[in-house]
Amino acid sequence: MDHYTLLNPLIGGILIGLASLLATVLSGKIPGISGVFGRLLVLATPDPPSVAAATYGVAGKTWRAVFLLGLIGGAALSFALWQSAAIFRPMRPLVVMAIAGLLVGFGTRLGGGCTSGHGVCGVGIGAKDSMAATLIFMATAMVTVFIYNRAIL
Amino acid sequence: MKAGKLFLLLVAGGLFGCGLAISGMTDPARVIGFLDLLGAWDPALLFVMAGAVAVYGLGMLVLRRFASRNLKLPTASSSPIDRRLVIGAAIFGLGWGLGGFCPGPALANLGGLRAEALLFVPAMAIGMLLAQRFFGADS
Known part of the structure; x- marks a missing residue:
């Protein structure tokens, strides 16, 4: 490999x-x-x-x-x-990584899960709240990347 | 918890970390490549999710059907799609798109002593403590 x-x-x-x-x-x-x-x-x-x-x-x-x-x-x-x-392959300056860490920590504990708990396990057993959460964080992440890669880079 | 069970949990964690690294999910360029739909799109994350969801979903079905009744398995909770879930997921998505790290890959990269992870993980811990302090640890 x-x-x-x-x-x-x-x-x-x-x-x-x-x-x-x-x-x-x-x-x-x-x-x-x-x-x-x-x-x-x-x-x-x-x-x-x-x-x-x-x-x-x-x-x-x-x-x-x-x-x-x-x-x-x-x-x-x-x-x-x-x-x-x-x-x-690093993509972002360290200061952006620190801000991102804060948001990921806060958001995952508020929303009750991340890519594994909601995205893999919750979706895997067909939990509706996990499916909703997964659609939301995928969509907001895609919009964020779209804006960051074009407006900031 | 007995030592044997704890050892198996160490193995489970090891498999998880191995899966993240082999799949390329510890590489932020690959994750951001997937999230950048209108860029040079990288489908890898979709393959990871498909494989993981299929194995976990089928495995849970099989366990529920054939495992002993003493085995307690979590069920698809009927927790509501409320404001807390929607806002939390949106904030997580914002951070994920900014950094290209979700919690698993961030922790996994501690195993490579990468500066991004050494900074991201403590920041993530602070974010978690804040959410748990003001909104409770369990939704």
Whole structure:
């Protein structure tokens, strides 16, 4: 897999689907990346203790941290193993990346999901709210890119 | 959670990160290439979504049909398409188009120690904390 072909996204997509399925079975939750990461950041919660312990206690934090560490490790290994996986072409100045990060963090936690939780899992099980969210973030992202690439670049 | 289960979650995370990297979704040029419909359009993200949605959707159908009743699986929630969801998804889309990173690829690029990710991920954490502080962690 030194050269990137359209088999790359197909194989990668299948792996992402399998990984999400495995994490769903193990955790009993929709393992969307923004939800997993966001809940890991919650140190205090107004939820009742019974709910709070399962999600935000040590047990809830441990599996979420392990899953995300696996994600980072799996990516690092792939970057090292395959040239096609290591391709990285920066598109935006770092200051734009910081603003984008703020918006992505805020928006995904407000909207209850990102490309994985809504886009892959929610759409996969036919959840109407996830389909709506996916259409909205795809459309706004496309409009943003259209404007940025033509008006700013 | 037992150690065996945690190990399998590490494997699941590993497969996820591997899938993101192999598919090219950790390359912002490829993601922005997909989002730029009127530019030199790159279909890769569509292939990723198609593969992932098909595997996850079919897998969940099969599990619901054949797995034991003790296995608790999340269902397609009847959560409403409300203002919170619409505005949140729109803000996410704005940030995604600006940076070319959604949360998974941003975290995955930490594995390559890329400056973009080292800056984007802490900013994303701040954005999440703000949303959760003012609007609650669960919609």
